[in-house]
Amino acid sequence: MKIVPFEMERMQSIWENQVEINLSESGVHPLTVGELLGRAEDRERLLGLALGYPQTNGTIPLRTAIAAMYPGATPDHVHVTNGGSEANFCSCWSLLEPADEVVMMAPNYMQTWGIAQAFAGSVRSWPLRETGGRWRPDIEALRALLTSRTKLLLICNPNNPTGACFDAATLDAICREAARHGTWIISDEIYRGAELAGLETPSIWGRYERAIVTCGLSKAYGLPGLRIGWIVGPPSFVAGTWAYHDYTSIAPGAINDRLALAALAPATRARILQRTRGILNTNFAALTAWLAARADLFSFIPPEAGAIVYARFHRPIGSGRLVERLRVEKGVLLVPGDQFGMDGYLRIGFGGPAHELFDGLARLESLLRTLSPEP
Ligand SMILES: Cc1ncc(COP(=O)(O)O)c(C=O)c1O
Structure with a gap:
């Protein structure tokens, strides 16, 4: 089976550790192990951990901690994976057959776009509207896109790359449309908890019997190196995805499972999410002012969550070409809109150190100013 390249991940994998300034990341600056395990006794306990295989769908304490975030869920509703990406992969793989139709909110994190193209018969995009x-x-x-053959609807809430959050009424309306055809929904909620205003985005969880949540610690929690994600759904569905996990990576790492448990202890979780909001709000206020002062170059809808702003730029150059020139000539990495199927946009990550963000933006501006404005 052939699979289309996942352009954004390929680009990031090759360049993110080689450029001087990486503004392609969508999460906040990562925590250190020391910041996560504040207390000496927790560090000592970690040193005593035996490095055997953990329970392969996630240890019961970790699944219990995750279930506690979803009212009515039990450890049997939860499957722990290696990152949100494995949660998406196992969920899609377990659902999709060659004749199935898939509908996907757009723009979106394009992993599931590539997977759905490989596993299903057709994938159509459902564009968000700027209104x-x-x-x-x-x-x-x-409503017009879904048919009786639509097996799966893929949404991302809060959305990557726009940072838009969808409210409970919208989620209920989406579920009602899916329910007409028995369509499954996978809601990728990996940016939940990274809302700038601090009000957690509603989850799809509990709104529809075929609604699946994928999530993880890589974005809102600033712990992408832990590679911990999860699937939450009906026990029979979740048990089915575990059988696919046996063929991918077998289990999450034992240290990762243990550190994830530490991160989700209620007091630690609150401390981590507060740190995330602190970083986001500090950088975003300054970034908004910077962009607003350059209205001839950029327009944008402010994100509600996540460390990303999706800005339209006003110069006649393809976004892929602009990003390539920015990397080669200025040592800065951004994500071009064409990697989300939308040329004319840039995704700018603002979750890192402020001095790097503004140094990178100054370099972006200096390149854009060499290009004549659109006619
Ligand atoms: C919406 C979304 N889902 C999943 C992932 C992948 O998450 P992980 O790094 O936990 O595999 C990303 C990474 O950028 C993402 O933006």
């Missing part, structure tokens, strides 16, 4: 200064799902358009 009233927000990115919004168009429910009428969704």
